[in-house]
Amino acid sequence: MEQYVIKGGSPLVGEVEVGGAKNAALAILTAAVMTDEPVMIDNIPDVSDINVLLEAISVIGATVERIDRHTVRINGATIGSVSVDYEFIKKIRASYYLLGALLGKYKKAEVPLPGGCNIGSRPIDQHLKGFRALGANVSIRHGAIVASAENLRGAHIFLDMVSVGATINIMMAAAMARGNTIIENAAREPHVVDVANFLNSMGANIKGAGTDIIRIRGVESLHSSSYSIVPDMIEAGTYMFAAAATRGDVLIKNVIPKHLEAMTAKLEEIGCDVEEFDDAVRVSAKRRLGKTHVKTLPYPGFPTDMQPQIGVTLTLASGTSIVTESIFENRFKYADELTRMGANIKVEGNTAIIDGTDRLTGARISAPDLRAGAALVIAGLAAEGITVVDDIIYIQRGYEDFEQKLQGLGAEIEKVSSEKEIQKFKFRVG
């Protein structure tokens, strides 16, 4: 088991480069198997979720060739099975995209119920409702979703709630259905748009992605394509809040500033300066941060995947802030860990009430999930003294070279894999 050891208390200063979006890449790599021609995908982040998904795709028979660290060529022509093994699925959420992709292409799929971060109950009823509307028979047998259809037919589907996963899954299943599909109350996240753009680059006919009504005209088949994944707005946002919490000055490069507006607005509200360039943002915090209230919402609202990072930052702001989590019920697991570092944070239902303090102190803490883990690293960077973060395996699901990128900003952070190493590190920096 690996840990991070952090000596905190210094501002982050410098430049950091953001990679491709994990949540776009997971869907796009899955959609790539929908053609029998080779597809080249670039700007893929080298994180464990992606590697698990690529393995799952190759185990069902697709040809997966790593061209370099961030580029793969996939060929779905060699797929021999539409039944996905539980081994891969239990580790990641996005395995559910194999349902939409395989059902869309072969009109049948068998995929175990997905895993992913334990941030709430995470039902997939809207995905299944969409597949059924397209004419599939869907049942759950022995822990797996089994979907099949003679033919898929376009349908008018109204999602009961805004769901990124359901929107993307239905888009994939409908891409080669007969006739027209309309998804209403669709998710508008940049990764939904990226998946639609990718499917269109393979010959699909999808319009309206990025609005709440997506129209899909089914096509006969999809073809070869070459595509580059959109920059990761959550990775970018994490560095933006790391800059703010440590009262640093960081230029975050390779971003689409428009995708970051909800984060930019909150940072400005709490007293940071945010400068936007064509493909970069610079965040600097010259004075003590102020309080704010924030509620997570589907895009373009403040993202739930950034809630722990803003929560940590607000523990160091002056005044009382209120953070409301409206998407997932179990995303405050970082609060107890933060309390051990001296934060005043009280969670009541889906709300955290944070009384800002002027300092956190290092402690031994544990990453409860991906984003909460990243947020606790930010807490360690801002805190006085040494913080040890256990269970960083969660953080590795979604952040490429996290410690190296932070080191590039002047952070004293090391990845270690034994208690002995922790002691050595403490001695070295102490």
Ligand SMILES: CC(=O)N[C@H]1[C@@H](OP(=O)(O)OP(=O)(O)OC[C@H]2O[C@@H](n3ccc(=O)[nH]c3=O)[C@H](O)[C@@H]2O)O[C@H](CO)[C@@H](O)[C@@H]1O
């Ligand atoms: C791999 C991936 O891209 N994960 C992201 C995706 O997760 P995921 O696709 O699982 O999240 P959804 O957007 O589907 O979930 C939004 C809300 O709808 C509910 N819901 C969803 C589907 C459904 O069939 N029934 C239902 O009740 C969920 O419990 C949640 O309360 O979007 C979330 C919201 O931006 C992000 O936090 C995750 O990082």
Ligand SMILES: C=C(OP(=O)(O)O)C(=O)O
């Ligand atoms: C919650 C996340 O991932 P997943 O949906 O894959 O668990 C995330 O990316 O923050």
